[in-house]
Amino acid sequence: MSQTLSASTLLAIPLAPLAGSLLAGIFGTTFGGGWLGRRGAHTLTILGVLVSFVLSAMTLWSVAMDGARFNDTIYTWMTIGELRMEVGFLVDGLTAMMMCVVTFVSLMVHIYTIGYMAEDEGYNRFFAYISLFTFSMLMLVMSNNFLQLFFGWEAVGLVSYLLIGFWFNKPTAIFANMKAFLVNRVGDFGFILGIGLIVAYAGTLDYAETFARVPELASQGFPGTDWMLITVICICLFIGAMGKSAQFPLHVWLPDSMEGPTPISALIHAATMVTAGIFMVARMSPLFEQSDTALSFVLVIGAITALFMGFLGIIQNDIKRVVAYSTLSQLGYMTVALGVSAYSVAVFHLMTHAFFKALLFLGAGSVIIGMHHNQDIRYMGGLRKYMPITWLTSLVGSLALIGTPFFSGFYSKDSIIEAAHLSNLWGAQFAYFAVMAGVFVTAFYSFRMYFLVFHGKERYDQNPDAHHAHFSDEEPDVSAHGDPVHHDDHGHDKPHESPGVVTLPLVMLAIPSVVIGFLTMGPMLFGDFLKDAIAVDAARHPAMARLAEIWHGPVAMALHGFQTPVFWLAAAGVALAGYMYLVNPALPAAIKARSGLVYKLLDNKYYMDWINEQIIARAARGLGIALWKGGDQAIIDGAAVNGSARVVGMFAAVARRLQTGFLYHYALAMIVGLFVLLTWFVEPWSMWLGR
Numbered sequence: 001m002s003q004t005l006s007a008s009t010l011l012a013i014p015l016a017p018l019a020g021s022l023l024a025g026i027f028g029t030t031f032g033g034g035w036l037g038r039r040g041a042h043t044l045t046i047l048g049v050l051v052s053f054v055l056s057a058m059t060l061w062s063v064a065m066d067g068a069r070f071n072d073t074i075y076t077w078m079t080i081g082e083l084r085m086e087v088g089f090l091v092d093g094l095t096a097m098m099m100c101v102v103t104f105v106s107l108m109v110h111i112y113t114i115g116y117m118a119e120d121e122g123y124n125r126f127f128a129y130i131s132l133f134t135f136s137m138l139m140l141v142m143s144n145n146f147l148q149l150f151f152g153w154e155a156v157g158l159v160s161y162l163l164i165g166f167w168f169n170k171p172t173a174i175f176a177n178m179k180a181f182l183v184n185r186v187g188d189f190g191f192i193l194g195i196g197l198i199v200a201y202a203g204t205l206d207y208a209e210t211f212a213r214v215p216e217l218a219s220q221g222f223p224g225t226d227w228m229l230i231t232v233i234c235i236c237l238f239i240g241a242m243g244k245s246a247q248f249p250l251h252v253w254l255p256d257s258m259e260g261p262t263p264i265s266a267l268i269h270a271a272t273m274v275t276a277g278i279f280m281v282a283r284m285s286p287l288f289e290q291s292d293t294a295l296s297f298v299l300v301i302g303a304i305t306a307l308f309m310g311f312l313g314i315i316q317n318d319i320k321r322v323v324a325y326s327t328l329s330q331l332g333y334m335t336v337a338l339g340v341s342a343y344s345v346a347v348f349h350l351m352t353h354a355f356f357k358a359l360l361f362l363g364a365g366s367v368i369i370g371m372h373h374n375q376d377i378r379y380m381g382g383l384r385k386y387m388p389i390t391w392l393t394s395l396v397g398s399l400a401l402i403g404t405p406f407f408s409g410f411y412s413k414d415s416i417i418e419a420a421h422l423s424n425l426w427g428a429q430f431a432y433f434a435v436m437a438g439v440f441v442t443a444f445y446s447f448r449m450y451f452l453v454f455h456g457k458e459r460y461d462q463n464p465d466a467h468h469a470h471f472s473d474e475e476p477d478v479s480a481h482g483d484p485v486h487h488d489d490h491g492h493d494k495p496h497e498s499p500g501v502v503t504l505p506l507v508m509l510a511i512p513s514v515v516i517g518f519l520t521m522g523p524m525l526f527g528d529f530l531k532d533a534i535a536v537d538a539a540r541h542p543a544m545a546r547l548a549e550i551w552h553g554p555v556a557m558a559l560h561g562f563q564t565p566v567f568w569l570a571a572a573g574v575a576l577a578g579y580m581y582l583v584n585p586a587l588p589a590a591i592k593a594r595s596g597l598v599y600k601l602l603d604n605k606y607y608m609d610w611i612n613e614q615i616i617a618r619a620a621r622g623l624g625i626a627l628w629k630g631g632d633q634a635i636i637d638g639a640a641v642n643g644s645a646r647v648v649g650m651f652a653a654v655a656r657r658l659q660t661g662f663l664y665h666y667a668l669a670m671i672v673g674l675f676v677l678l679t680w681f682v683e684p685w686s687m688w689l690g691r
Contacts, residue, residue: 230290275350330357
């Protein structure tokens with residue numbers, strides 16, 4: 001029999017990191033006197049996230065083992081007619097899993113930050129921000145209504161703006177955080193339209209009440225069009241997910257978010273902001289199941305993102321940007337799973353991806369520390385003997401990313417590919433091709449980075465920017481107060497392993513990157529763990545049912561995985577990367593010289609930034625100027641405000657001439673007025689009454 005979880009315990013889970021954030025942000029900075037030192041700031045914030053993780057793990061245990069559930073209101077903000085605006089929690093298998101993933105990855109990032117940000121002036125401020133980020137994401141995943149969902153949705157966007165632009169004296173960081181903020185506003189506009197349609201037609205903000213009205217919503221058409229209302233609602237909601245989860249064409253903000261410090265890159269790209277859209281669509285599965293059109297739209301967008309963003313990872317030389325483009329591609333895989341109604345597979349890949357992607361980002365940060373803030377993989381090489389822990393954990397993360405059998409990424413990634421193959425929705429065949437091709441592409445760029453960084457000839461003394469410019473990619477050129485930062489000349493120092501506070505999170509993340517898929521695939525995909533959280537119409541969308549028929553356990557799946565085309569595509573990608581960058585390193589330059597147009601297209605990121613900045617932004621600016629000049633100045637100011645004032649002034653000028661001050665003038669006016677009344681008004685009325 002299912003149990004009810006404690007409301008006070010659930011409330012403590014998001015409030016613990018919020019308390020740490022407030023204490024570090026107020027008393028650890030100049031705003032509150034700065035009396036809380038660095039040790040105090042990181043201790044309080046880590047303690048808050050640790051408490052949150054422990055309580056989340058206890059909640060997950062109760063949900064998985066005892067069938068415990070919670071869906072209730074914590075606080076009623078206001079009631080407008082029958083519309084209730086509340087703060088409430090919905091905790092089931094999906095929420096409990098997300099809570100544990102968010103808090104565990106956040107805890108590892110907090111610990112890692114002690115070493116990574118040790119020399120930064122904004123140390124305490126950074127800890128306050130990442131704890132606030134954790135609170136925002138927890139409020140999003142724990143919500144039981146659209147109002148709280150939207151609050152968490154916007155809160156993670158706001159804090160990401162602060163974190164991407166953490167080094168606020170660095171122009172590229174300011175441009176990147178503004179870009180992320182504006183692109184997400186585009187997606188959020190669609191998101192709030194979807195919520196507004198739900199409120200207008202369902203009359204509620206509550207998830208359960210909305211899902212209860214799904215048959216009614218699915219039977220209505222959208223006024224003035226041939227579209228079904230449920231299709232419009234789902235597409236609007238997914239546009240919000242396209243912004244948050246960086247789907248094409250709203251993906252452009254995510255690579256530039258690398259301007260923030262590496263710990264926040266791991267937090268944003270692994271377990272929090274970019275997974276919000278995937279989580280939201282999975283939570284809204286009862287709505288999406290009613291519209292094949294919306295699902296096909298989701299499917300095609302995900303397939304485009306999975307394949308074409310992977311191509312961009314091939315030519316990147318910044319170690320963090322290679323991992324960033326792999327995030328884009330893997331988010332595309334998750335979206336493909338959503339599109340074929342394999343929602344549980346999507347959140348399963350979300351979970352496994354969170355661990356190995358956080359591992360890869362933190363591993364990249366460890367390399368940056370060991371390389372004295374050099375980020376260019378062309379000037380690394382041979383780091384295996386200098387950084388053995390970082391090397392081994394990065395290898396684990398790379399093997400999980402490419403879907404090596406028995407690693408966590410294999411179980412989730414192969415399930416997505418098979419679900420796309422078994423789907424009967426429009427666009428499924430294109431998606432299947434995209435995710436299959438993406439296997440080779442992912443393996444190639446992942447091991448290109450791995451071989452260039454950890455194997456081959458040592459090239460760290462060949463970096464032409466070692467003395468000056470290259471520091472700007474990871475460190476600001478000025479301090480938080482605008483003072484110049486003088487970097488030591490580490491250009492020719494040997495690399496070194498990172499301190500234990502950095503390598504410990506790598507080891508802790510490497511463990512689930514290996515085993516979590518093996519342990520959880522059965523309950524999450526084919527058991528009852530997500531049964532009451534996700535709705536699938538198996539008759540119309542049979543991919544998951546067919547997947548269940550061919551699954552015979554994790555061991556059998558992994559052994560069979562060695563015989564599939566997916567494995568050999570990944571192996572071919574690894575082999576080609578090894579040949580091109582270890583055996584025949586002159587080949588990449590030769591290929592680049594012969595593929596000028598293709599390379600230029602990839603180097604310019606399909607010209608999406610150019611289109612946004614030169615066409616869309618200029619068109620928007622032109623429209624804004626037209627509205628300002630024509631609407632605001634000409635119509636509102638010119639006609640409505642100033643025009644009415646001129647009319648009143650003209651009338652007043654005429655009326656002023658009649659105000660002579662002579663009594664006989666006023667008496668004459670009264671007599672004339674009475675005459676007009678008697679002749680024009682009284683006589684017609686008397687004739688009408690006489691009838």
